[in-house]
Amino acid sequence: MTADHAELIDGRALGRKIREQVAAEVEALAGKIPPIKLVSVDVGENPASALYIRNQKRSAESVGITFQHVHLDAVTPEDEIADFLVGLSDDPTVTGVILQRPLPEGVSVRRLQSKIHPDKDIEGLNPANMGYIVIGEPRLVPCTALASIRCLLSTGVVTHGQDVAVIGHSEIVGKPIAFLLLNLEATVTICHVATQDLNEHTRKADVVFVAVGKPGLVTGDMLKPGAIVIDIGINQVPVVDEDGQPVHGDDGKPRQKVVGDVDLESVLPVASHVTPVPGGVGPVTVATLLSNAVCAARLQHKDVVGEPNWTDAI
Numbered sequence: 001m002t003a004d005h006a007e008l009i010d011g012r013a014l015g016r017k018i019r020e021q022v023a024a025e026v027e028a029l030a031g032k033i034p035p036i037k038l039v040s041v042d043v044g045e046n047p048a049s050a051l052y053i054r055n056q057k058r059s060a061e062s063v064g065i066t067f068q069h070v071h072l073d074a075v076t077p078e079d080e081i082a083d084f085l086v087g088l089s090d091d092p093t094v095t096g097v098i099l100q101r102p103l104p105e106g107v108s109v110r111r112l113q114s115k116i117h118p119d120k121d122i123e124g125l126n127p128a129n130m131g132y133i134v135i136g137e138p139r140l141v142p143c144t145a146l147a148s149i150r151c152l153l154s155t156g157v158v159t160h161g162q163d164v165a166v167i168g169h170s171e172i173v174g175k176p177i178a179f180l181l182l183n184l185e186a187t188v189t190i191c192h193v194a195t196q197d198l199n200e201h202t203r204k205a206d207v208v209f210v211a212v213g214k215p216g217l218v219t220g221d222m223l224k225p226g227a228i229v230i231d232i233g234i235n236q237v238p239v240v241d242e243d244g245q246p247v248h249g250d251d252g253k254p255r256q257k258v259v260g261d262v263d264l265e266s267v268l269p270v271a272s273h274v275t276p277v278p279g280g281v282g283p284v285t286v287a288t289l290l291s292n293a294v295c296a297a298r299l300q301h302k303d304v305v306g307e308p309n310w311t312d313a314i
Helices: 011-029 047-062 078-090 109-113 127-134 143-153 174-183 198-202 281-300
Strands: 037-043 066-072 096-099 163-167 187-191 207-210 228-231 235-238 256-259
Touching: 011 047, 011 143, 011 281, 037 047, 037 078, 047 066, 047 281, 066 078, 078 096, 078 109, 096 109, 096 281, 127 174, 143 174, 143 207, 143 228, 143 281, 163 174, 163 198, 174 187, 187 198
Parallel strands: 037 066, 037 096, 163 187, 163 207, 207 228
Antiparallel strands: 235 256
């Protein structure tokens, strides 16, 4: 059915709901298991990471989760970083470990991520956790991927038998989304830079996920009427006036705004639901990190509180 105007999926409201659930779970687990504690590790100086860490700390503490930040110098040898992460994994007082990115040039993200124990990998990026998704037994799932699925399911759609196009095949977003959807019995097509005719795939899809970092990639004429569109892209573009000229701020610098990979103006009259950027997948991703922390706590103390089921998270 064609929508007169797509409904915007409210990621902020969904994120609040998840945080409320997490706070209730943290309270329910208190006294049964050790306090849930997260340790965030960053290497080198990065203003964006510093802001993200402050937001993580505020979010964690708002639901009763302890948050510790550890900063390592940019010149710290990779082997030393690896040993530090192993030490955190072996520490029984630490529930989850977050390795902030980007890392200094020449440092292997994949190697370091694998040093975090799978049960403490609340970002879901350890290769073992990726493997659990592939075999249909997800445990700790990459936060953005799970947040995107949560946004989809918040519309009330039944994924069984749905045709889904996933644009972008990154290891931490596109690929896990595709496998999660397969576990939910959707029919999935993964599109990427070598896809010959993107429109052919998107026009047949009941649901389109896009995460490539290209503003305006998905337009209304690429969609099946009534499709659900989950926009995961985050891009900064110049603010322009009605004549297409850059708008400058009081400081004389060109103003910027955040947009996704979807041309929202053309998509709204065609789609049934779409995630806005900002305010869509992003807030749900932050909340998902916290729900993953509770999942990690249950995994580590399953003999006391029972092992979590990933479908409980969605």
